[in-house]
C-alpha cells in the first residue's frame with residue numbers, strides 16, 4: 462500500500478522572492494489582525510499579495526516590510542461597503558498582474574451587543590461590511606475568474622458562523638450568511654474553489670469595534686485564551702497552496718486501496734475506530750476550514766468520498782469527510798483524520814450516520 466505523500470507544512474515567514482508558481486492573492490482587511498498575518502505568510506511563501514483596507518498608512522508600512530524581505534506586495538485603499546471601491550481594488554490588482562488567482566474576503570467588524578440594546582446602526586454596519594462586503598468582493602472577481610477559467614475565493618467566517626451566543630446574534634447572522642453564500646457559490650461552479658475559514662477567538666483589533674462598553678470589557682477579558690492572529694494566518698496559505706488537498710487526496714488513496722481491516726493497521730498505534738453519532742466541539746480549535754477540499758471520482762462499487770472540513774489546531778490538522786453510496790444515497794460515513802505537522806495520522810475516527 463502506498464502511503465500518502467507528506468505535504469510540506471508552511472514554515473515561519475522568511476525572506477523569499479516570487480516565482481512562476483506565485484499566485485496573485487488579494488486580501489481585504491489586510492491592515493491588521495488576521496488579514497495582516499495572512500498577508501505576511503503568503504508573501505513569505507512567494508506570492509504576490511494585494512492588500513486592501515481603509516487605513517492606507519498601515520498598508521504602506523506592511524508593503525514596505527514585505528518588500529524589505531524580498532516579497533511582493535501592492536497596497537490599495539479599499540472600503541468593502543462600497544462596490545465601486547471594491548471594483549477599483551480588484552482592477553488595480555488585475556492591471557498590475559494580469560490575473561487574480563485568490564481573493565481572501567477577510568474584512569470584518571464585530572460590534573457585539575444584546576438585541577434589546579437596539580444599536581441598529583451597528584447591526585447595519587456589520588451587515589454592510591461582513592456580508593455585503595463579501596458579496597462585493599465576489600462580484601468584482603467572478604468575471605475575471607470566469608474568463609481565466611478558474612480561481613479561488615476564501616471567505617473568513619467564524620465559529621460564530623457555526624453557533625450563536627448572546628450579544629452575537631447579528632454578528633453570527635452575518636457569519637452564517639457568509640457560510641451559506643459560500644456553499645451556494647461552491648455548488649454553482651466546479652471550476653471555482655471556495656473555502657470558508659472559521660477561526661475561534663483570535664487576538665486582533667476586532668473587539669475595538671464593540672461600542673457597548675460592558676460587552677467590550679467582557680470579551681476583552683477573555684483575550685488571555687485567544688489564538689494569536691499569526692496562527693490563523695497559516696490557514697489561507699495552506700488552502701491556497703493546495704497542501705490540504707494533497708493531504709486529502711493522499712488519504713483518499715490510502716483509504717481506497719485498503720479494506721476496513723487494513724485501516725486499523727494503517728493508522729495504528731493511536732488509531733481509534735468508533736461507530737457513533739456525529740458530534741463535534743468547535744470551541745478551542747484554531748481554525749475550521751470548510752469547503753470543497755477534495756472529492757474522489759465515483760468508485761467501481763458506486764461510492765465516493767468528499768472532504769469538506771479541516772481543522773487546524775497548532776501543529777495538527779483534522780479533516781472530516783463524508784462517504785456517499787449511490788445505492789444507499791441517504792447514508793454517509795463521517796470520519797475524522799488527525800494529522801501531525803509531518804502529515805502522519807495520529808487519530809482516525811469513523812462512524813456511520815444517516816443523513
Ligand SMILES: NC(=O)c1ccc[n+]([C@@H]2O[C@H](COP(=O)([O-])OP(=O)(O)OC[C@H]3O[C@@H](n4cnc5c(N)ncnc54)[C@H](OP(=O)(O)O)[C@@H]3O)[C@@H](O)[C@H]2O)c1
Pocket residue numbers: 489490491492493494495496513514515516517539540541542567568569570571590617618619620659660661662663664665666667668690
Ligand atoms: N478576532 C477574532 O476573534 C475572529 C474570530 C473569527 C473570525 N474573525 C474574522 O476575521 C476577520 C478579520 O478580523 P480580525 O480579527 O483580524 O480583526 P481586525 O484586526 O479588527 O481586522 C479587521 C480588518 O477589517 C478591515 N475593515 C473593516 N472595515 C472595513 C471596510 N469597510 N473596508 C475594508 N476593510 C475593512 C480593517 O481595516 P481598516 O479599518 O483599515 O479598513 C482591518 O484590516 C473578520 O472578518 C472577523 O469577523 C475574527
